[in-house]
Amino acid sequence: MCRSGSAQGFTLVELMLAALLGTFLCGVVFQLLFAEIRQGGALAESLQLKQWQRRTLQLVKHDLERASKWQIDPDASADWPCALADRQPKLAITPRDGSDPVVYSLGPAPSAIWRGDVLMRCGPAFDLRGGIRSGSSYLNRVVLDGVDRFQLHQPSGLPVLQMQLEQRTRQGGRVRLQGVG
Template sequence: MAGRQPKLAITPRDGSDPVVYSLGPAPSAIWRGDVLMRCGPAFDLQGGVRSGSRYQNRVVLDGVDRFQLHQPSGLPVLQMQLEQRTRLGGRVRSQGVG
């Protein structure tokens, strides 16, 4: 995890290895600021976990200034809010429920 904080772990229904999303320092200087990384087994072409695959670490977003997860009361979903710095110094705010 190299100093990044785990934020979300998704375990497939079949009990196979989880996919972990973490936030923190970038793995190299090509990225802008903190990054959201995905660590887990590879996906197949249908979006499922490819059986027998090894763990991969991939940057999902760079320049992340804020990342928050919230579970609305009584609902089996998570709400995610993030703020990302753009190359031109602006900010992008995103929100999603899943």
């Protein structure tokens, strides 16, 4: 059977509707894809922040292992081995060898490359194996940035510290870690 020329193919209206429907479906698929990428990025950032928080907990534990005593929220006006620059000292750890205390402080970042408030460690430098380099001078180093909370609590009668860390992500979320050292 032979069709006439007008009965073959699609009309312009049908082609326009098909193109519109195809464009709409592509838009939906791209929106879902971009949302998945954003969610994956946020998850990756949260996991990275958790890893950095665990590393910070290990660093504090390492300093506490060498301690003869520690003080939570020490006096900011004391003579510390490093300048605090408007940061609040949160923890001062006095080593057994009687050297200057290692001080963890929280406050404004030392430069614009850091996000928000930073947790800094004022203490002796480390060697390549992660141990304290003997005879090294004290250095102020950023341990974490974007810190919203760094709280320490010593349970009555126990020689341990409970630590709570909270950081914010770039998308405004929060990542929390609680640990004991």
